[in-house]
Amino acid sequence: MQCQICDKTITPKISNNVEIFSCTGCSGFWIKKGNLNKLIAHASGDIEFSSIDHHMHKDTHGIMKCAFCEDQAMIKSNFIEHSNIILDYCEKCGAFWIDSGETDKMQNYIDSIDKSDKKPSIIDIIFKSLYSLPK
Numbered sequence: 001m002q003c004q005i006c007d008k009t010i011t012p013k014i015s016n017n018v019e020i021f022s023c024t025g026c027s028g029f030w031i032k033k034g035n036l037n038k039l040i041a042h043a044s045g046d047i048e049f050s051s052i053d054h055h056m057h058k059d060t061h062g063i064m065k066c067a068f069c070e071d072q073a074m075i076k077s078n079f080i081e082h083s084n085i086i087l088d089y090c091e092k093c094g095a096f097w098i099d100s101g102e103t104d105k106m107q108n109y110i111d112s113i114d115k116s117d118k119k120p121s122i123i124d125i126i127f128k129s130l131y132s133l134p135k
């Protein structure tokens with residue numbers, strides 16, 4: 001298998017117990033349906049399903065063809081709708097192409113949602129502990 005971005009060889013490997021098909025050149029990778037949910041830690045809900053829309057988002061590269069399907073053009077999907085992290089997605093088999101560095105961006109985005117939903121900010125914690133000090 002050859003990379004459509006940089007023409008180098010794609011090889012299967014295991015990352016965080018998940019099988020990915022990684023490019024030796026640009027460090028982008030293919031990931032099969034269901035595995036993106038496993039790769040992104042602490043994701044609540046189905047992040048793959050939440051990331052599939054049918055708008056043609058702008059991306060750093062053009063339309064790719066799915067590595068696992070015969071002659072299937074991928075669509076551009078916005079990760080969790082509003083993140084502006086644009087993923088290539090195959091509507092036929094559910095595979096994603098993930099550009100180099102996008103895993104970190106996705107993880108950061110998930111972590112920031114987690115924080116804003118549930119956890120108090122560090123400022124809140126500092127203020128609460130100040131008020132609880134004996135006067």
Ligand SMILES: [Zn+2]
Pocket residue numbers: 003004005006007008023024025026027028
């Ligand atoms: Zn590549």
Ligand SMILES: [Zn+2]
Pocket residue numbers: 066067068069072090091092093094095
């Ligand atoms: Zn496919």
